[in-house]
Amino acid sequence: MYSANSLKAELNDRGWRLTPQRETILNVFQNLQKGKHLSAEDLYNLLEEQGEPISLSTIYRTVKLMARMGILRELEFAEGHKHYELNQPYPYHHHHLICVKCNKTIEFKSDSVLKIGSKTAKKSGFHLLDCQLSIHAICPQCQRSLLPT
Secondary structure (H helix, E strand, O other), X not given: OOOHHHHHHHHHHOOOOOOHHXXXXXXXXXXXXXXXXXXXXXXXXXXXXXXOOOXXXXXXXXXXXXXXXXXXXXXXXXXOOEEEEEOOOOOOOOEEEEEOXXXXXXXXXXXXXXXXXXXXXXXXXXXXXXXXXXXXXXXXXXXXXXXXX
């Protein structure tokens, strides 16, 4: 799990600095309820409610940067825009089953997906930052609503 100090060190290694805004955004994701994912807009609204005036453009840049660094996971849900969550190591690593009708999202674990991703990355000389599987489907409730009456 990333701390402010480890984030600062990694940013410094890349020639960037740990700004108060980056640290605030990291803190939000570290304290986010398990299973919760935030879009950039959700994060902006949450920070505004907390009295943290960080511009939406800064939030977009920061979450993109943190996703490229492997700190955050960038998730494509059915709504058509990206959500983010803290990228946690094994055994907290998980995947998503998403209903394309109602956007209900279920998190699940699969060691085999992580093993395949890790093996494939290693074989090609890559350093694995994240391995995620998103399954898009229609949940039982939405299937029932599609049946003719």
